[in-house]
Amino acid sequence: RKEVEQDPGPFNVPEGATVAFNCTYSNSASQSFFWYRQDCRKEPKLLMSVYSSGNEDGRFTAQLNRASQYISLLIRDSKLSDSATYLCVVGAGTALIFGKGTTLSVSS
């Protein structure tokens, strides 16, 4: 089992759609959780941290279920500029572990 697994994608949605990404992780000792965004041929950039209570940042909502070892990201009212690859990231031990990412393409 991979350490961090994500929906394979790609997700192709129209502007204004709501889209949800899922992620599972294998290490029950994981203590920190993030969603990063990576644009084509660019470096990953932190989108948001994920807390046990769930958290929201504008159109983005992240949820964590420690019992199921499951993380989600919900994007509401998708914009063209949301097109990117979204990386689920889990921290345990000395380094952050990245999922392979899910590609989102928003079209007009």
Added chain:
Amino acid sequence: NAGVMQNPRHLVRRRGQEARLRCSPMKGHSHVYWYRQLPEEGLKFMVYLQKENIIDESGMPKERFSAEFPKEGPSILRIQQVVRGDSAAYFCASSSGTEEFVYGYTFGSGTRLTVV
């Protein structure tokens, strides 16, 4: 604050040559992490260093790859006798060592290595 600086941005090497990738962490950061991203793949952890110390090199290939973070100067990822399979984007990230599990890492723009 210049952020994490990596150079060169692009590096072309012939098979068998050496590649040296440099990373200067953000001001105030003393922890450096190197990741490799193969084409169409996710980021894979390679090594975690603090000044003059390798903390975790569990992701480093056993041969040809080495990393250092000297007391003065940037961190260096060195690949000896490069092969075509080393072609990838190499990203460096830095942290203060106290907040990365709250705020994550800050990445540099990466070095794209092409082996011909």
